Each structure stands twice: as structure tokens, then as C-alpha cells.
Amino acid sequence: MAEAHSAVAFSFAITHDGWDVNFDREVLYLVWESGIRSWKKRLARFRNSVHNGVYPGHLQSLYVLWTLLVAAHFAGFSVPFGLVQKALAVLPSNSTMWQVIACLLAALTMWLTVIFLMRYLLKLLLMYKGWMYESRAPGSKISLKTMLWISVVKVLSGWNKPKLYSFQGSLPRLPLPAVNDTMKRYLTSVRPLLDDDNYKRVESLAKEFEETIAVKLQRYLVLKSWWSSNYVSDWWEEYVYLRGxxxxxxxxxxxxxxxxxxxxxxxxxxxxxxxxxxxxxxxxxxxxxxxxxxxxxxxxxxxxxxxxxxxxxxxxxxxxxxxxxxxxxxxxxxxxxxxxxxxxxxxxxxxxxxxxxxxxxxxxxxxxxxxxxxxxxxxxxxxxxxxxxxxxxxxxxxxxxxxxxxxxxxxxxxxxxxxxxxxxxxxxxxxxxxxxxxxxxxxxxxxxxxxxxxxxxxxxxxxxxxxxxxxxxxxxxxxxxxxxxxxxxxxxxxxxxxxxxxxxxxxxxxxxxxxxxxxxxxxxxxxxxxxxxxxxxxxxDVDLRILMYTNYGKGFMKSCRVSPDAFIQLVLQLSYYRDAGRFCLTYEASMTRLFREGRTETVRSCTIESSEWVKAMENPNSTIQERMELFVKASHRHQLGYQDAMAGRGIDRHLFCLYVVSKYLELESPFLQEVFNEPWRLSTSQTPHGQTSMLDLKKHPKCVSAGGGFGPVADDGYGVSYVIVGEDLLFFHVSSKKSCPITSSSNFVKQIERSLKDVQDLFKEYKKQQNGVKSSK
Structure with a gap:
């Protein structure tokens, strides 16, 4: 075969006439090129490693400091802490060259000390997550604490242009929540899904778990959180993906x-x-x-x-x-x-x-x-x-x-x-x-x-x-x-x-x-x-429908003064309730990349507040005022849950790691079995859009991706991905299984369209009422 022949770059044989050598110059040249390119990449990686290792400092500042110390030393000024004299004491001689080298060692010591102090300070500052909870509403004020934090962070990170991995050493580790806090959040999240008897049963299981084996499991997680870069990510990759x-x-x-x-x-x-x-x-x-x-x-x-x-x-x-x-x-x-x-x-x-x-x-x-x-x-x-x-x-x-x-x-x-x-x-x-x-x-x-x-x-x-x-x-x-x-x-x-x-x-x-x-x-x-x-x-068996919604988008949601993501999640809760006649455990992916090696956390979007709003929307006797107040309350609750997930205060990754440790220790927990037997019948995710400043929709308004999607997680559930791509454009990707008699992606898309319109009408009617009240006054 021609392909096989061209793959042979070098061959030799021993004959009666001596060595018979054959080689393909072109292929050998490609091998040479590949080696040169590989070494160039290694040198680039080494240079980047040095840059990232001293970020937010810069090598040029070392050269400047070295020059100043040489000038100070030869001018007769005393260098702080006698670093130059201490260096000379261990060097071979006091010649001019060795004095210059001693100044270099002194400069390097001072420079590295300052750099690592800056890096540690930046890491401590990045542990602060209070800025996430500050109100972004027009006219709201930022707290003094956050203002000071912003100023210091900008000073520390603004000295030098960062490379892709420059901040890796300064990112904090994902915090390990207390078991008690996770239990409280979990019980709150399942309350709208359970009747009184089932809720008391789960509450009892949670209390028993917290007071017994959870203490031992948590100790192991504490050790892992101290030792590893991220106490979740390696196990998440291993057991959720690779062992599937x-x-x-x-x-x-x-x-x-x-x-x-x-x-x-x-x-x-x-x-x-x-x-x-x-x-x-x-x-x-x-x-x-x-x-x-x-x-x-x-x-x-x-x-x-x-x-x-x-x-x-x-x-x-x-x-x-x-x-x-x-x-x-x-x-x-x-x-x-x-x-x-x-x-x-x-x-x-x-x-x-x-x-x-x-x-x-x-x-x-x-x-x-x-x-x-x-x-x-x-x-x-x-x-x-x-x-x-x-x-x-x-x-x-x-x-x-x-x-x-x-x-x-x-x-x-x-x-x-x-x-x-x-x-x-x-x-x-x-x-x-x-x-x-x-x-x-x-x-x-x-x-x-x-x-x-x-x-x-x-x-x-x-x-x-x-x-x-x-x-x-x-x-x-x-x-x-x-x-x-x-x-x-x-x-x-x-x-x-x-x-x-x-x-x-x-x-x-x-x-x-x-x-x-x-x-x-x-x-x-x-x-x-x-x-x-x-x-x-x-x-x-895949039933996939994509909805391109053009009646409104981010612009209208912002005018409602609520988080666009919370807006969509409430629409999905209403749509599912209308489709299935019940509430369900809802998964929304949130990132934890504010922490080193962070991946995702779960936002449980079905909350007590969202279920109360959905019931009000389906109750013909509820007023516009009641529905509006419940919507705002539910959107704020959802936004808080999303912020908690991003800040490392989520529920599911902590429970997941406790479950992994229990399996390693061969400890059975009725509570953990209860948690991980619950199906995510509604799995949702917002497709990221506008992560960088590259996309200019004013210049190219049609340069918008329709987003993407994924398959259903549960056999009797939906997979919903959505993207908010413009002021007046939304996309929903809805998947389910045709073999399930109680799900239909087409029907769910219709419910989403209906819910989007109903929420829009709710805000319009509320504004009319507010304007009517103002005019009557």
C-alpha cells in the first residue's frame, strides 16, 4: 500500500555488498520539525511556569531591585537586614563580581518574599464571597467592606497582565460545608416535594445520619479538603463519569x-x-x-x-x-x-x-x-x-x-x-x-x-x-x-x-x-x-425539540428587575407543573470555578417559594398583586441558592462525597440511600453566552449561537438547556424519551411558550395596576 510505504522513514539491511540503507528525506524532515516544535513548546511552558509562579509579580521588577541594591551597596548604603553581607559570608571571595552576585541573592530573597506575601494575600482576598451577595439593583450601594476588597484585589491583580494559568496558585480551595448546614439546606429543598408524613420520615433519617456516621465521614472529608486541591472534582470525574x-x-x-x-x-x-x-x-x-x-x-x-x-x-x-x-x-x-x-x-x-x-x-x-x-x-x-x-x-x-x-x-x-x-x-x-x-x-x-x-x-x-x-x-x-x-x-x-x-x-x-x-x-x-x-x-428513543422564542428576551427580563436565570427557572417550574401535574426534584448546573479545580454544583430550583408561586398562578382566585409578590420572593430565593452554590455552600456535592466515603468504609446509610435514589426528572442548564468581550452583538446582531443541549437524565424526565442570546431572543432545547408514556418534548415546549407569555402578561398587568394607583393619587 502507498500509505504503508510512505510511513517507513528509515530502514537498513545487511547484504553481501555491505550495509544497504534506505531513508525518506521528507519523512525525516517531518520528524525533525516535530522535534523542534516539541522543544519550542517545552521552553514556552517553562517560561510560562516561571511567569505564573511569580504572578502577580514580574521578572522585570527583580532586575530593577537588583540594580537598586547594587547601586546602594557600592554607594555605601546599608542593605536591609544585612542581606548582602550575609551572602558574601558564604561566597568564595569579596571581589566585585561576587559582590554583584551577593546583591543578586539579596534581591532574589527580598523579591520572592514580597511575591509570596502578595500571592498569599490575594488568595485570602479571593476567599471572600460577600461581593456576590451585594445587590446589583439600580441605585443600590455597595458596602464599605466590599469596596475596600475590590480596591485591594484590583491593585494586587493589576500589576501584570495575567496568562491563562496565572491565578491558579492564588485560587482558594473549595470550602467543606458543615454537615449540619448541609442537612438544613437539604431538608428545605425537599419540603415542596414531600407530604407531611414523608417529610417527617426524611427529617428523622437526616437527624439519625447527622448524629451517627456523618461525624466519621466528615472527618475523612476534612482530611481530604486539607490534602487535595479540590475535595470534590477527582471523585466527581471518577464516579460520575469514568465508572459509568x-x-x-x-x-x-x-x-x-x-x-x-x-x-x-x-x-x-x-x-x-x-x-x-x-x-x-x-x-x-x-x-x-x-x-x-x-x-x-x-x-x-x-x-x-x-x-x-x-x-x-x-x-x-x-x-x-x-x-x-x-x-x-x-x-x-x-x-x-x-x-x-x-x-x-x-x-x-x-x-x-x-x-x-x-x-x-x-x-x-x-x-x-x-x-x-x-x-x-x-x-x-x-x-x-x-x-x-x-x-x-x-x-x-x-x-x-x-x-x-x-x-x-x-x-x-x-x-x-x-x-x-x-x-x-x-x-x-x-x-x-x-x-x-x-x-x-x-x-x-x-x-x-x-x-x-x-x-x-x-x-x-x-x-x-x-x-x-x-x-x-x-x-x-x-x-x-x-x-x-x-x-x-x-x-x-x-x-x-x-x-x-x-x-x-x-x-x-x-x-x-x-x-x-x-x-x-x-x-x-x-x-x-x-x-x-x-x-x-x-x-x-430520543424526543428532541428546540424552541426559538422571539417575543422577548433579556431586555424584558431586566426591565422586570429580576435575574434572567431565575426568571427562566421559574418559567420551567410552572411549565413542568402544568405538564406533569406535580413538582419534581430539579437540577440546575452551577459552576464552582471560583475555586481551584472547581467544576459544578447543583442548584435545586424547585423551592418552597417557587412552588407557592406556581400554585398561585394556577389558582384563579389569586390576585395579580399576590402572584407578583410571590414571583419576586421566589426569584430572590433562587438567586440566593445559585449564589450559595457558586460560593461553595451547595448541597449535593457535599452529600456525594459523604456517600463515596461511606462506600469506601462499607457503612450503610438509609439517609444517603434516600438522597441518591431520588431521580432528577427535570435536569436543566443554561448554556454560557458572552463569556468574553469578543462578541459584539451591536456590530453583528445575528452572530448568536442557538446554544446546545443534552439527553434526558431520567427515563421519565426532561433535559432542558436554554440560552439567553439577545434582548429579544431565547432558545430552549428540550429532550425526553419517546418510550416514556408520560413525557412529551413537544408538549413541554408548548407549556414553556405558554408560561413565558403568562409571566409577561403578569408583569404587564402589574405595571398597569401600579400606574393606575399612582394616577388615582
Whole structure:
């Protein structure tokens, strides 16, 4: 095979005539380039490590201090604490050179002392979370304590421009709540879901747990919170994700959509060329740490730990547990098209290929008329099926030959690209096509995505794009950051009038290499079919609906002077009650990235206050005034719960860790069993939008992504993702299972539309009444 021949860079043989040496200069040159690039990255990492290690200081301040000490010493002034003389006492001589070195040692001592004091002070300051609870309403005043805190934080963090990981050493650890506090919050959260008898039973279980084994379990968590960077994240990744044996597709992976109101080109290869190039530029920003960390209120940093595994990462299946494997570098991507896999080199002669060059490579794949090998078209279904089954097949059938080489090529790629051979996307004349767009991104055909990769880029034949992302390595905001960068920069780069990429291709880029497989073994084909059938059953059961709501958006919510997130969550509570006739345990994801290695915490959105408001909305005898007062009260309660979750005062991660310790110690707890047997019938998440200042919706009002979604968490529940993308635009992604007779995504979307209108009418009627009262006075 030509591919196999080109892969041989060097060979030799002993003949009667002596040594027979063969080598391919081009391949050896690529090896040389790869080594040079690798060493450059190592040097950059070392330089960044030094920068981050002394942040918020700067090396230049050391040079200035050294100069001042040299000048002071030779001018006869006494250096503080006699540091120069103490250094000279241990140096070989008192010559001029050694005096200069002694000044350097003194400067280094003083400089490091100040730097570490600043870092420790910044860490103490970042532990303060009172600023989160300050009212942001117009005309409200900030407390003196918070004002002083803001001033000091800005001074300490404003000396030097931060790199991506500059604040990592200054971020505080996630605090461990007291058991008593968690019990109180838990009981309050389940009160609207239980009748009096059941509530008393759970209250009794909680009291027994708190007074018995919780004391012992908490001691272990205290030790873990002292010893580890984050007492939750490693166990969360291990037991919630890596030990899960069910398919990743639908159950774990999530998706994100294009900026659907824009389609800069309908040429598939051109769109792929630009998007792939921009993703790789983002990777370069991460590698060089030139990406600025996200700062809340432009002063409080979020943990950037999750960015490290965005590229060159794969989830490798195991019999009992999977593992996340991250490669330091990768110079290629893999591309799937019409059942075939290709390796595409994205660097040539030490530089990243331009969009026009990548378009040429993609077009070569689209023009390739070769047929898939036996079993090749559906081999990706193995990543969509049961994890233990895939692990067994990987260990026995992919451990040698072409299968091993091709598998490693896919797993070591920067990311995977799927060139779909059919149209999908947004159609203004038929918004219902968004449902198909979401389904294609969530699960595709069940075999045309490599679900183990950190993310797959999916390109439709007509130029739309989206992604499917594995969830273990990071949470949605990280992918959202990449997606904002890509969508915005694509507008900046632009396309030629004919829809192709800009720029000329001066020399042919490296040609795509078709991956080879040996999948014809009967047992292997049967194993692929097993995973494929599971994937088909799973994806055919998905009921996904996407609502594009244009009657109002963030603008109206802000005019109501309530948190937009609280507004939406109350709408969802009303919608679920109308759909199911009851309340349910509701999950809303909140981040804990204000702490080192923080991931998420649960906001229990179904509260006593929200249930009272919903009942008032359904009670025809309740007045507008009553409904309005209950709505404001419920929104404030929800906002407080969200703030508590972000500040490390949540409920569920603490209970989760107590549960893990109990399993390690083989201690049974009826209370913990009760907690973790409760299904999350309504699982919700707000898709992050506008994380950076890059997106300028005033300049490009149509540059808005429709957000993304995920599958239902419970068999009889809903998965709801929503994004507030503009002053007058909302998107809801609602998923459920067709096999469940009591859920319907279509009906739930109708209830959301109805609830949105009812809440809008509530505020309008309330304002009319208020204006009427004022005019009568």
C-alpha cells in the first residue's frame, strides 16, 4: 500500500555488498520539525511556569531591585537586614563580581518574599464571597467592606497582565460545608416535594445520619479538603463519569449549534477549512497561555484548569472504568466522510496551515470516491455503545496491525471532524428543522461520530456546523469559550465572494492519508453490530425539540428587575407543573470555578417559594398583586441558592462525597440511600453566552449561537438547556424519551411558550395596576 510505504522513514539491511540503507528525506524532515516544535513548546511552558509562579509579580521588577541594591551597596548604603553581607559570608571571595552576585541573592530573597506575601494575600482576598451577595439593583450601594476588597484585589491583580494559568496558585480551595448546614439546606429543598408524613420520615433519617456516621465521614472529608486541591472534582470525574458503563452518546455527551442566523458560506470544504484553522489557533493560545483567564466583574478569576484537556484528548474505555488520556501535542486531525477515516496533517514546515490550504485537503477527501473497507463505516458505533463491551473489543481486536495504528491515529488527533453527506441546519421558512439539527449533533447516525474524543466538529453538506463534546474532561463553558472565539473570528476572517476561503495556496499542502483497518473478522463485525444496535435503539428513543422564542428576551427580563436565570427557572417550574401535574426534584448546573479545580454544583430550583408561586398562578382566585409578590420572593430565593452554590455552600456535592466515603468504609446509610435514589426528572442548564468581550452583538446582531443541549437524565424526565442570546431572543432545547408514556418534548415546549407569555402578561398587568394607583393619587 502507498500509505504503508510512505510511513517507513528509515530502514537498513545487511547484504553481501555491505550495509544497504534506505531513508525518506521528507519523512525525516517531518520528524525533525516535530522535534523542534516539541522543544519550542517545552521552553514556552517553562517560561510560562516561571511567569505564573511569580504572578502577580514580574521578572522585570527583580532586575530593577537588583540594580537598586547594587547601586546602594557600592554607594555605601546599608542593605536591609544585612542581606548582602550575609551572602558574601558564604561566597568564595569579596571581589566585585561576587559582590554583584551577593546583591543578586539579596534581591532574589527580598523579591520572592514580597511575591509570596502578595500571592498569599490575594488568595485570602479571593476567599471572600460577600461581593456576590451585594445587590446589583439600580441605585443600590455597595458596602464599605466590599469596596475596600475590590480596591485591594484590583491593585494586587493589576500589576501584570495575567496568562491563562496565572491565578491558579492564588485560587482558594473549595470550602467543606458543615454537615449540619448541609442537612438544613437539604431538608428545605425537599419540603415542596414531600407530604407531611414523608417529610417527617426524611427529617428523622437526616437527624439519625447527622448524629451517627456523618461525624466519621466528615472527618475523612476534612482530611481530604486539607490534602487535595479540590475535595470534590477527582471523585466527581471518577464516579460520575469514568465508572459509568452506559453509552456516552445521548447519556453523557452534549452538543452545540452554529450561529444559525448567519451562514457565511454554503461550501462545506471552505467552512471546514476556516473553522478547523480557528480551532487550532485557539489551541495555540492555550499552549502559549496567551488566552486571558475569564474574570467575573473584570476582577475575580475563574479556574482555567479544564482548558488543558480541550485538545489532543480522548476517553479510553476500560472494563470497569475508563480513563482520560491527554497528549501533549498533535500535528494532525482525523476526518470521517462516507464511512472512511482520514488522517490530515495540519502543520507543514513548522507552521499551521492556512484556511485555504485546509480547504484543499478537505476537498480532496470530499472528492475521494473510494469505498469503505469491510466494517469501517460503522466502527465508530463502538464508541456509542456500552463501555465495557467497547473496552473488551479494544483490548482484543485493536491491539495490533492496522487496527491499532488507525485507532491510535484517531485517539491522538487534536480533534475529530465529521463531514456529513446530507443537509441540515436552520431554515427561516421551517424553524422545526432545528430539531433535526440538534439530533444530528447529539447522536448523528450512531456510528458517524467518535464519541470518545474531547469533541467532534460536524459539518453539513450545505455549510452549517456544530459540535458534539465528551463531558468527562470539562464542562460546557469551556467548549462555549472555544465556540465564541471561533464564531467571532470567522466573521473577522471572512470568505471570498464566491464562498471559498480567502488567500492563495502557494504550494500543495500534505495530502490526506486514508486510514487502514482490518475489521473483516466475523467476531469483530458482530461486536460492531452489537454496539450499533444499542446506539440505534438509544437514538431512536430520543424526543428532541428546540424552541426559538422571539417575543422577548433579556431586555424584558431586566426591565422586570429580576435575574434572567431565575426568571427562566421559574418559567420551567410552572411549565413542568402544568405538564406533569406535580413538582419534581430539579437540577440546575452551577459552576464552582471560583475555586481551584472547581467544576459544578447543583442548584435545586424547585423551592418552597417557587412552588407557592406556581400554585398561585394556577389558582384563579389569586390576585395579580399576590402572584407578583410571590414571583419576586421566589426569584430572590433562587438567586440566593445559585449564589450559595457558586460560593461553595451547595448541597449535593457535599452529600456525594459523604456517600463515596461511606462506600469506601462499607457503612450503610438509609439517609444517603434516600438522597441518591431520588431521580432528577427535570435536569436543566443554561448554556454560557458572552463569556468574553469578543462578541459584539451591536456590530453583528445575528452572530448568536442557538446554544446546545443534552439527553434526558431520567427515563421519565426532561433535559432542558436554554440560552439567553439577545434582548429579544431565547432558545430552549428540550429532550425526553419517546418510550416514556408520560413525557412529551413537544408538549413541554408548548407549556414553556405558554408560561413565558403568562409571566409577561403578569408583569404587564402589574405595571398597569401600579400606574393606575399612582394616577388615582
Amino acid at each position: 458503563r452506559s453509552p456516552l452518546m445521548v447519556n453523557s455527551n452534549f452538543y452545540g449549534t452554529d450561529a444559525i442566523l448567519l451562514r457565511p458560506t454554503n461550501i462545506q470544504a471552505a467552512r471546514a477549512g476556516v473553522i478547523i484553522h480557528l480551532c487550532l489557533k485557539f489551541r495555540r493560545l492555550i499552549d502559549r497561555q496567551e488566552l486571558e483567564p475569564i474574570m467575573l466583574q473584570n476582577m475575580v478569576p475563574l479556574c482555567s484548569w479544564q482548558y488543558e484537556r480541550l485538545f489532543n484528548t480522548v476517553r479510553v474505555p476500560g472494563i470497569e472504568r475508563d480513563k482520560i488520556v491527554h497528549y501533549q501535542d498533535s500535528t494532525h486531525i482525523t476526518v470521517y466522510h462516507k464511512g472512511r477515516y482520514f488522517k490530515v496533517l495540519v502543520y507543514s514546515r513548522g507552521r499551521l496551515l492556512k484556511p485555504a490550504e485546509i480547504q484543499v485537503q478537505i476537498q480532496q477527501i470530499l472528492d475521494d470516491k473510494s469505498e469503505p473497507l469491510v466494517g469501517e463505516e460503522r466502527v465508530g458505533a463502538l464508541t456509542a455503545g456500552e463501555r465495557s463491551h467497547w473496552a473488551h473489543i479494544r483490548q482484543t481486536m485493536f491491539n495490533r496491525g492496522h487496527n491499532r495504528t488507525s485507532l491510535h491515529c484517531i485517539e491522538r488527533a487534536a480533534f475529530n471532524v465529521c463531514l456529513d453527506d446530507f443537509d441540515y441546519g436552520y431554515d427561516e421558512k421551517d424553524p422545526s428543522k432545528l430539531d433535526e439539527f440538534g439530533r444530528v449533533l447529539l447522536h448523528g447516525k450512531g456510528h458517524d461520530r467518535w464519541f470518545d474524543k474531547s469533541f467532534n466538529l460536524c459539518f453539513s453538506k450545505n455549510g452549517f456546523v456544530g459540535f458534539n463534546s465528551e463531558h468527562t474532561w470539562a464542562d460546557a463553558p469551556v467548549m462555549g469559550h472555544l465556540w465564541e472565539y471561533v464564531i467571532w473570528c470567522e466573521l473577522e476572517i471572512g470568505y471570498a465572494p464566491d464562498g471559498n476561503t480567502l488567500g492563495a495556496v502557494e504550494s500543495p499542502p500534505p495530502a490526506p492519508i486514508r486510514l487502514q483497518w482490518d475489521l473483516g473478522h466475523e467476531d469483530l463485525l458482530k461486536s460492531i453490530d452489537v454496539s450499533y444496535n444499542i446506539a440505534q435503539k438509544l437514538l431512536n
